[in-house]
Amino acid sequence: MISGRIPVRTHIITEEDNIVDVVKKYTGEIAGPGDIIAVAESVVSITQGRAILPEKVKPGLLARFLCRFPGKDGSLATPQAMQLAIEETGVPRIFLGATAAALGKVIRRKGDFYRVAGRHLTLIDDVAGTMWPFERHIILGPKNPRGIVEEIREKTGVEAVIVDVNDIGNVDILGASSGINQADLIRDLKDNPFGNDDQQTPIVILKMVN
Amino acid sequence: MSEPKLPRITNIWSKVVENEAGSLFTRVVVESTGPFACHARAQGGGLVLEASGVVANMPEGSMDVSDGLVREITLAQTCPDAAEITIATDHPAGYDLAVTGGIPVRTVVNLERSFLHGLFRDKKIIVDPGHGGADPGGRGPVNLLEKNVVLLIAKELKRLLEKAGAKPVLTRTGDESLTSADRVGIAKKEKADLFLGIHTHAAKDCKVGGTAVRYRVNSPESSDAAELIGEELVKKLKLADRGKKEMHKYTGLGSVPAVEVEVVTITNWVEEGLLRSPTVHKKAAQGIFNGVKNYFAAGTAQKQVKV
Numbered sequence: 001m002i003s004g005r006i007p008v009r010t011h012i013i014t015e016e017d018n019i020v021d022v023v024k025k026y027t028g029e030i031a032g033p034g035d036i037i038a039v040a041e042s043v044v045s046i047t048q049g050r051a052i053l054p055e056k057v058k059p060g061l062l063a064r065f066l067c068r069f070p071g072k073d074g075s076l077a078t079p080q081a082m083q084l085a086i087e088e089t090g091v092p093r094i095f096l097g098a099t100a101a102a103l104g105k106v107i108r109r110k111g112d113f114y115r116v117a118g119r120h121l122t123l124i125d126d127v128a129g130t131m132w133p134f135e136r137h138i139i140l141g142p143k144n145p146r147g148i149v150e151e152i153r154e155k156t157g158v159e160a161v162i163v164d165v166n167d168i169g170n171v172d173i174l175g176a177s178s179g180i181n182q183a184d185l186i187r188d189l190k191d192n193p194f195g196n197d198d199q200q201t202p203i204v205i206l207k208m209v210n
Numbered sequence: 211m212s213e214p215k216l217p218r219i220t221n222i223w224s225k226v227v228e229n230e231a232g233s234l235f236t237r238v239v240v241e242s243t244g245p246f247a248c249h250a251r252a253q254g255g256g257l258v259l260e261a262s263g264v265v266a267n268m269p270e271g272s273m274d275v276s277d278g279l280v281r282e283i284t285l286a287q288t289c290p291d292a293a294e295i296t297i298a299t300d301h302p303a304g305y306d307l308a309v310t311g312g313i314p315v316r317t318v319v320n321l322e323r324s325f326l327h328g329l330f331r332d333k334k335i336i337v338d339p340g341h342g343g344a345d346p347g348g349r350g351p352v353n354l355l356e357k358n359v360v361l362l363i364a365k366e367l368k369r370l371l372e373k374a375g376a377k378p379v380l381t382r383t384g385d386e387s388l389t390s391a392d393r394v395g396i397a398k399k400e401k402a403d404l405f406l407g408i409h410t411h412a413a414k415d416c417k418v419g420g421t422a423v424r425y426r427v428n429s430p431e432s433s434d435a436a437e438l439i440g441e442e443l444v445k446k447l448k449l450a451d452r453g454k455k456e457m458h459k460y461t462g463l464g465s466v467p468a469v470e471v472e473v474v475t476i477t478n479w480v481e482e483g484l485l486r487s488p489t490v491h492k493k494a495a496q497g498i499f500n501g502v503k504n505y506f507a508a509g510t511a512q513k514q515v516k517v
Contacts, residue, residue, distance in 0.1 A: 003313055004312060004313020004314060005313075006221075006313065006314045007220065007241070008220050008221065008268070009220065009221040009222070009268035010268070011269045026267065026268075029215065029267065030220065030267065054479055054480055055417075055480075072352055072353040073486060077352050078351075078352060078479060080479065126483055127480045128483045128484045128489075128490060129487075132448060133448075135484065135487075135490075195223070201221055207313050
């Protein structure tokens with residue numbers, strides 16, 4: 001059971017940082033065995049160079065065509081974001097996803113695009129999806145989250161998890177080191193202790209009752 | 211035996227809160243892994259918290275707040291086991307200090323915002339969301355319409371002004387068509403102190419972006435208000451500053467100062483995306499609010515000089 005949650009403010013993390021070093025630096029004196037270090041997925045992506053300025057993306061014809069179909073308030077409604085989705089998952093899978101979505105529309109079922117084209121595409125955040133100075137960037141999902149949490153555990157001796165939490169209570173665990181009870185974790189992170197997208201607290205330490 | 215670890219400051223944040231009596235405060239919260247000794251003293255235009263027996267776990271330096279009262283908060287580790295937290299304010303403010311236990315421990319400073327109430331008291335401010343009804347205004351490259359997004363920002367601004375004690379009036383609360391004469395008519399009927407049009411810019415070139423303000427021609431007061439609002443809005447949104455221009459509109463307003471704010475450029479791909487975020491609406495409203503506050507504060511200061 002947790003005894004408290006400590007949001008940890010960091011410097012502005014960029015692709016010059018190594019996420020494992022950042023976590024060790026800011027949690028080394030606070031987290032101990034039995035605790036859990038939760039890291040927001042967007043900063044992991046940023047350190048991996050996966051925050052991309054839309055003006056640097058050259059959308060092809062397919063991206064320009066397909067971006068007309070998703071919900072306009074979703075993340076793939078711009079040609080630039082759709083182009084990045086195509087590059088992430090490949091043209092054949094995007095085609096299959098788009099076909100599934102078209103068929104799904106006939107029977108009024110939602111979510112078929114991502115079921116077929118790949119869940120990892122749901123992690124793409126379009127502009128304004130994350131905190132300054134990255135609010136002008138499209139942020140892709142992190143690579144190798146499971147490897148990173150194991151590396152954090154090795155370096156800190158503390159269990160770690162990479163999560164995508166939003167303000168409407170959705171908790172998506174992208175990677176969790178082996179000693180973590182994921183059901184408890186979802187409950188403990190549901191109210192988004194990382195704060196809103198304007199706060200500089202991308203790490204939260206869940207302190208456990210000794 | 212090893213020395214016991216000193217508590218560490220893990221986060222500092224602030225927000226505007228309301229107490230049961232309806233009074234507003236800026237609450238500054240210092241979170242730490244354990245309790246530490248803390249003494250508050252007034253210094254210049256603000257407050258310094260002297261903390262001893264504590265180490266900064268978070269980066270030292272300044273955090274911009276710009277909430278109308280608190281300008282910024284600065285953390286400095288002054289010696290290995292002591293730190294100073296400086297809360298810089300734009301106006302004088304009474305305060306209280308309390309500590310709550312738990313994990314994390316919270317050292318809480320509440321700063322009174324009554325000075326702002328004095329500045330805004332009974333000020334009639336017309337907040338005019340541009341366009342509406344059959345006139346959509348600018349269009350974003352994906353699907354957003356100026357008339358809809360400016361209404362969201364205008365409502366947020368009205369909320370902030372009301373909380374500060376002003377008497378804001380929205381020219382429209384839904385998707386209604388209004389002529390320029392209708393808008394001027396509302397301002398005259400309400401005997402407005404200030405007219406604020408909320409707009410977005412539209413450009414043929416989708417690479418053009420940024421924030422701008424426009425002021426009624428031949429009205430130095432409008433120009434002053436536009437200057438102050440533009441400055442604060444750019445600071446809050448951190449977008450390109452497209453500057454201040456005059457406009458040949460609202461001449462029927464008589465002596466009422468009139469400003470139009472072009473919050474962002476809706477035809478820019480990225481800035482249309484920003485308009486989808488409620489956080490951006492709030493920041494835009496807060497930036498405009500701060501500028502209006504500075505305008506009234508400057509007016510009050512001038513009156514005092516004249517007296």
